[in-house]
Amino acid sequence: MSIPQNRVKAEDLETSLRPHLDYMFRLAFRFTCKETDAEDLVHDVLVKLYSKRSNLAEIENLRSWLAKVLYRTFIDQQRKSWRSPLRLLKQQFVDNDDYDVLDTIACDAPGPDMALEQKITRKDLQEAVAQLNPEQRSVCVLHDVEGYTLVELEKILDIPLGTLKSRLHRARAQLRKILASGT
């Protein structure tokens, strides 16, 4: 859906974005690994978009563009956090609807490799993904989970193909390592 070509009012913006809200939340959850953080991320993106709504008329592929805005906002938030000297805590999952749906379902195609011979439970995988650094996790989520091709991501994220490939390679290697160690 494209944004109406005349001056974009708040209502027009909401009409255009509403069908993508669930996608934005899902992607934000995959980036942040927490529902409350996902809500915060989507909220921050929406606040940004209200102030820039007159520029949105030219956006052709709104979904991909939203993925880009979410990615950049998420990385900006993470960088602000990295700059803080106060990073002592490890946050715990306490949201009411935490991962109960992920707890018991296993991948039905376990590989014979020693590390992955045991079933990859979705809970284990979700926790492993959460342990990736934010940039690796974002690229892994967009490519391996959401299904964007590397060529698409090169355009969406403005990241060179080689950088994307190496980031993905390291992300998967890290995932295998985490899953194999069972932590």
Place this chain on the structure above:
Amino acid sequence: MQCNDICLKKDDYFDRLLTEGERSEVEAHLGVCEKCMRDYDAEQALRTALAELPAPGMSSRFSGNAFAGARNERRNRTRRAGFLSACGAMAAALVVWVLVGLPIHNPTPTLTQDIADTLLVNETKNINLLLNTPRPLEKAMITIVLPDHIALAGYPEQRELSWQADLNAGKNLLTLPLVGTSEGVVAVIARIQYQDKQREMTFHMQVSRKNITKIPNMPGYVA
């Protein structure tokens, strides 16, 4: 094509970035090399699991208020020229940092592994909690859960301490006078509740009978 070549080309093979000729070479090797085939299966399993990784849906509360909340916040930001409104705090990030053993007059210390995060048995120390929130949170409920080996000074039986506080935008420093009661490594939980949101953090302390300046492999630390 050798096993090393397959290893190098594996990602490109899965990502369909190889030429037809290269794909054929990879597949020919996989047909005769058991080890590479095992690696391939493992990689396939990982990618399948990733592709099927579920995500929860939005809560009805959030989906019903997402646009109104963002619009209100945008309006308030414009009106107040940079001052953040409490009405936007419903969906605002609540970031909590906890510092331990730091003097109250030093709000921005450099964190090192040698931070004073130990207590001696029978020693009382002020533990400072630095709560950083981007927006003011009125009547936020703060709860501290204390395990064995540690107690609130003057209230040795109280394992849980809750109180309401109005948090300002930015850094809020709260001080807890804690006393070590017996030796052990403990996990202290700090919980912040605001409206229907909740964040819980854990920080670790060691209570010992002698001074320890460094605690290796302490769980709960971000390197």
